[in-house]
Amino acid sequence: MRLQGKTAIVTGGASGFGAGIVEKFVAEGARVMIADINGDAARSVASRMGDAALAHQVDVANGPSVQAMADAALSAFGAVDILVNNAGVTHLPSALEHVSEDDFDRVYNVNMKSVYLTARALVPHMKKTGTGTILNVASTAGVSPRPRLNWYNASKGWMITATRTMAIELAPDGIRVNAINPVAGETPLLKSFMGEDTPEMRAKFLSTIPLGRFSTPQDMGNAACFLCSDEAAMITGVCMEVDGGRCI
Numbered sequence: 001m002r003l004q005g006k007t008a009i010v011t012g013g014a015s016g017f018g019a020g021i022v023e024k025f026v027a028e029g030a031r032v033m034i035a036d037i038n039g040d041a042a043r044s045v046a047s048r049m050g051d052a053a054l055a056h057q058v059d060v061a062n063g064p065s066v067q068a069m070a071d072a073a074l075s076a077f078g079a080v081d082i083l084v085n086n087a088g089v090t091h092l093p094s095a096l097e098h099v100s101e102d103d104f105d106r107v108y109n110v111n112m113k114s115v116y117l118t119a120r121a122l123v124p125h126m127k128k129t130g131t132g133t134i135l136n137v138a139s140t141a142g143v144s145p146r147p148r149l150n151w152y153n154a155s156k157g158w159m160i161t162a163t164r165t166m167a168i169e170l171a172p173d174g175i176r177v178n179a180i181n182p183v184a185g186e187t188p189l190l191k192s193f194m195g196e197d198t199p200e201m202r203a204k205f206l207s208t209i210p211l212g213r214f215s216t217p218q219d220m221g222n223a224a225c226f227l228c229s230d231e232a233a234m235i236t237g238v239c240m241e242v243d244g245g246r247c248i
Helices: 018-029 039-052 063-077 102-129 149-173 192-194 199-206 216-229
Strands: 007-010 031-036 053-057 080-086 132-137 175-182 239-242
Touching: 007 018, 007 063, 007 102, 018 039, 018 080, 018 175, 018 216, 031 063, 031 216, 053 063, 053 102, 063 102, 063 149, 080 102, 080 216, 102 132, 102 149, 102 175, 132 149, 132 216, 149 175, 149 239, 175 216, 192 199
Parallel strands: 007 031, 007 080, 031 053, 080 132, 132 175, 175 239
Antiparallel strands: none
16 A cells, blocks of 8 residues: 555546556555546546545536636645646647647647646645645657647657656655656547548557557556555656656
8 A cells, every 4th residue: 555645636636547547546555536537437437436535527628617716626625745747638640730729729738838837726735735636647749749740749758847847846845746758559549640540550559669568557657656665755857757668
């Protein structure tokens, strides 16, 4: 029970990697807020988790919505020990000059601005308590970009740099900040990454992963649990590839 007594918020926690992180955190003893723009899905996952989980509908790109999420978590838990910035979106594969401004703005707001908004809402509380852990879910796309996922790649590169700058600034306050960099996995975003879900396209993606399989929500849950546990007390500013060797 590596997270016994801990409380956590997981954004985008109702599906994909986020749901895997929620399940692992609950199994390891944490109480978790499943924060997702899909309130029904969040409530469905929370009902499976029992009393250790609660659902909250949030738009992570909206400041008042993020503040309401933070207030609700603090009201329910009394304290927030762990924040996982997992919510993310992509645009369809396209030449960089053809990505629409609306799609660019959506990627920017959900993948980047949300990290600023959650920090603004929760870092003051963590500073006051003198402890806290923030985990950003970035991507191998921010380390080794894939063609035609241009602005998504850039948003995840930004998240990696944000993780490091947050880590160095918040370390004196007792707050650790790390990231995990998944490779493509069986999540709702997979089809969007590939453009089309065909055996040929899956084979093309898998050919770039030395271990020969996609990331799973369980892979992300295991890595996230370690980095957010006291076992990782000396680890901050790390962006850990959980990618089957793709970035080697």
